[in-house]
Amino acid sequence: MSLHDPIDPPAGAGRPRRKRTDEIVDAIKRMIVEHGLGPGDRLPQERELIAQFAASKGTVREALKALEVQGLISVRTGPGGGAFIERMSEGRAMSLLSNFLFAKNLSIANIYEMRKVLEPQLAASATPHIDEAGLKRLEAIIRIYDHEPADATERWNQRMAELDFHGVVAEYSDNPILAFTCRFLQRLLKELTIAQDIYVQPEPVSRASGIRHQRDLIAAMRKRDPAAAAAILAAHMSEAEKHMLGLQARLADRFLSEEAAPAPARKRRTA
Amino acid sequence: MSLHDPIDPPAGAGRPRRKRTDEIVDAIKRMIVEHGLGPGDRLPQERELIAQFAASKGTVREALKALEVQGLISVRTGPGGGAFIERMSEGRAMSLLSNFLFAKNLSIANIYEMRKVLEPQLAASATPHIDEAGLKRLEAIIRIYDHEPADATERWNQRMAELDFHGVVAEYSDNPILAFTCRFLQRLLKELTIAQDIYVQPEPVSRASGIRHQRDLIAAMRKRDPAAAAAILAAHMSEAEKHMLGLQARLADRFLSEEAAPAPARKRRTA
DNA sequence: AGATATTTGTTCGTATGTATT
DNA sequence: TAATACATACGAACAAATATC
Numbered sequence: 001m002s003l004h005d006p007i008d009p010p011a012g013a014g015r016p017r018r019k020r021t022d023e024i025v026d027a028i029k030r031m032i033v034e035h036g037l038g039p040g041d042r043l044p045q046e047r048e049l050i051a052q053f054a055a056s057k058g059t060v061r062e063a064l065k066a067l068e069v070q071g072l073i074s075v076r077t078g079p080g081g082g083a084f085i086e087r088m089s090e091g092r093a094m095s096l097l098s099n100f101l102f103a104k105n106l107s108i109a110n111i112y113e114m115r116k117v118l119e120p121q122l123a124a125s126a127t128p129h130i131d132e133a134g135l136k137r138l139e140a141i142i143r144i145y146d147h148e149p150a151d152a153t154e155r156w157n158q159r160m161a162e163l164d165f166h167g168v169v170a171e172y173s174d175n176p177i178l179a180f181t182c183r184f185l186q187r188l189l190k191e192l193t194i195a196q197d198i199y200v201q202p203e204p205v206s207r208a209s210g211i212r213h214q215r216d217l218i219a220a221m222r223k224r225d226p227a228a229a230a231a232i233l234a235a236h237m238s239e240a241e242k243h244m245l246g247l248q249a250r251l252a253d254r255f256l257s258e259e260a261a262p263a264p265a266r267k268r269r270t271a
Numbered sequence: 272m273s274l275h276d277p278i279d280p281p282a283g284a285g286r287p288r289r290k291r292t293d294e295i296v297d298a299i300k301r302m303i304v305e306h307g308l309g310p311g312d313r314l315p316q317e318r319e320l321i322a323q324f325a326a327s328k329g330t331v332r333e334a335l336k337a338l339e340v341q342g343l344i345s346v347r348t349g350p351g352g353g354a355f356i357e358r359m360s361e362g363r364a365m366s367l368l369s370n371f372l373f374a375k376n377l378s379i380a381n382i383y384e385m386r387k388v389l390e391p392q393l394a395a396s397a398t399p400h401i402d403e404a405g406l407k408r409l410e411a412i413i414r415i416y417d418h419e420p421a422d423a424t425e426r427w428n429q430r431m432a433e434l435d436f437h438g439v440v441a442e443y444s445d446n447p448i449l450a451f452t453c454r455f456l457q458r459l460l461k462e463l464t465i466a467q468d469i470y471v472q473p474e475p476v477s478r479a480s481g482i483r484h485q486r487d488l489i490a491a492m493r494k495r496d497p498a499a500a501a502a503i504l505a506a507h508m509s510e511a512e513k514h515m516l517g518l519q520a521r522l523a524d525r526f527l528s529e530e531a532a533p534a535p536a537r538k539r540r541t542a
Numbered sequence: 543a544g545a546t547a548t549t550t551g552t553t554c555g556t557a558t559g560t561a562t563t
Numbered sequence: 564t565a566a567t568a569c570a571t572a573c574g575a576a577c578a579a580a581t582a583t584c
Contacts, residue, residue: 002427021336039374058328058332061332061333062328062332062336065292065333065336065337065340066336066337066339068337068341069336069337069340069341070340070370071370071371072368072370087374088370088374090371092371093367093368093370093371093494095536096341096367096368097364097367097368099341099342099359100361100363100364100451101447101448101451102343103359104447104448105312105447107446109446110446110447110448110449110450112450113392113396113446114362114389114392114449114452116445117388117389117391117392118385118388118389120388121384121385121388125384144408148342162526175380175381175384175385176372176376176377176381177372177377177381177382177385177456178381178384180371180372181385181452185448201315204500217537263373265329270451271519
């Protein structure tokens with residue numbers, strides 16, 4: 001069912017017969033790896049799959065739907081349409097993960113416990129690769145929150161921008177899983193439901209200190225000094241953690257919205 | 272959020288019209304959160320959903336399939352059957368995530384860069400909660416690899432057990448996302464394809480040191496000393512990283528199903 | 543811009559499989 | 564064993580989207 005839907009503990013005796021749909025899902029997955037298909041490549045069309053698997057249209061469509069939800073393919077209508085191999089987007093991966101963590105009632109403390117050790121690593125791993133354009137972007141983001149906000153809305157925007165700052169740093173890391181994890185944690189923070197309006201109330205501590213840290217970070221990166229970058233982020237996170245700790249907040253019901261719309265990149269045709 | 276949530280403002284110009292299936296998926300998700308349905312609760316049956324959404328059987332089934340793949344529901348046949356709310360299993364969450372990271376070509380270095388900072392945190396967070404039974408389990412696992420392996424198979428089993436050791440520690444952490452991440456990293460290491468048979472060749476360094484670290488960790492946990500536990504793990508990881516670094520290995524092609532039941536000769540199917 | 547061909551999307555009716563009683 | 568209640572699967576027809584001319 002799932003790509004490597006593992007082991008689905010089949011309750012010892014009397015395995016429930018394999019469902020046709022799942023067989024087809026697996027068969028298509030095999031087809032993908034065996035033919036070495038990559039993003040953009042086309043699968044046989046519905047009609048052919050129906051013939052090939054001797055299955056009905058509905059069954060084949062269910063299988064394709066399963067693959068689509070897993071982010072493996074996308075399906076387009078029209079001439080030259082059909083199922084195309086996709087690379088799962090980061091956003092979708094995060095949504096899927098959120099569904100899992102949703103039930104776990106994460107706290108801010110949980111998230112910061114990870115951030116305080118990961119963000120320094122992230123900064124260090126980005127330091128050798130960030131370019132002047134990236135540094136400029138960071139400086140631009142700081143400018144969003146380097147002043148007192150006029151109203152609650154601006155205050156909220158400033159808090160989001162602070163998280164975006166770290167998101168930009170992640171873009172320059174050469175460690176994909178570290179970057180993904182950090183960005184995911186940032187997203188979780190953005191999705192917090194406020195028991196005590198964290199992001200709305202005036203910050204309990206000086207913004208100046210945070211901004212100084214971030215400017216220091218940019219300087220350290222310019223000097224290509226990963227150790228310094230990590231140290232600065234460690235201090236920054238430790239301070240941020242202190243402010244956030246104790247706040248009650250839980251994950252929002254982001255649950256329902258899923259990014260849909262696969263990008264309309266087109267103009268591709270693989271026979 | 273209300274029943275008639277305007278969340279899906281019908282795509283003004285440009286975007287393709289919302290597909291019926293996706294509408295139903297979202298509607299069911301809304302239904303779940305609005306009714307506060309939890310694991311084990313039943314959704315309306317197929318027939319009722321068909322009536323409720325004025326959609327055909329096939330469309331409703333596609334929607335249910337999508338929810339099933341996301342780990343949100345499971346469907347059972349027979350009297351009293353239907354769609355039931357599920358808690359996504361950790362295994363499924365990991366599989367879905369693997370699909371995303373598969374394309375990213377992770378290296379061992381990438382994984383250890385995270386482990387070396389996360390595992391110490393994990394040990395610290397588990398220290399206050401682990402009980403004597405857990406400590407005994409850890410000691411039992413160590414016994415699997417506290418001696419020279421007889422053959423390659425045992426050597427491999429020993430390496431897997433070393434990872435399981437940390438998995439047990441994760442079970443006692445009170446930080447769900449930290450525990451999940453650490454276990455996921457462990458799983459990635461288990462799934463490595465060997466360019467240079469990492470787990471098969473004799474270990475390049477003494478096993479004694481690793482085991483000493485782990486025994487020290489158990490002692491520190493017994494004394495309820497999180498700081499010491501973290502420090503020991505940091506040393507342990509740093510040493511392990513040294514051994515693994517430089518090894519070339521990539522994520523395995525878990526891509527295609529590895530079901531419990533191994534590939535029996537494929538049945539031929541009439542075209 | 544409009545017509546057309548191609549391909550997915552949706553519906554309906556029916557039959558089969560499976561678990562409960 | 565049989566009856567029942569439910570999902571699972573099939574097939575044909577029709578609707579909608581979209582690339583091409």
